[in-house]
Amino acid sequence: MPLPKPPVRRARNKEDNELLIKGMTCALIGAVVLLAPYLAKSASVQDLMRQAYLVGWFALILGCAFLGRYALRRLAAHRSAPRG
Known part of the structure; x- marks a missing residue:
């Protein structure tokens, strides 16, 4: 009799999502904050967004780190998946 399939890891999928x-x-927030000074029509909004460029870079780098971690988890799950 063959072994039963392992249970689906819904919690892991939820964490990945x-x-x-x-x-x-x-x-997206980081990109919007960084691009806003070039797209805003009002000079006061442009000035405000130029002052927030550090926040924009932080959000962009943090977002890329989250996406990189997601990609590494998916790659690890793909490599450890049973073939057959």
Whole structure:
């Protein structure tokens, strides 16, 4: 009699999806903050967004780190998946 299949790891999939959402959100916020001075029409908004460039870079780098962690988890899961 063959062994039963291992249980589906729904908690792990949920954690992976949360990492993906966090990464995309942070990266998007960072990109918007960094691009806003070039796209804003008001001089006061441009000045305000130029002052927030460190926050934009932080959010962009944090988002990329989350996305990188997500990619590494998916790669590890793909490599350890049973073939057959």
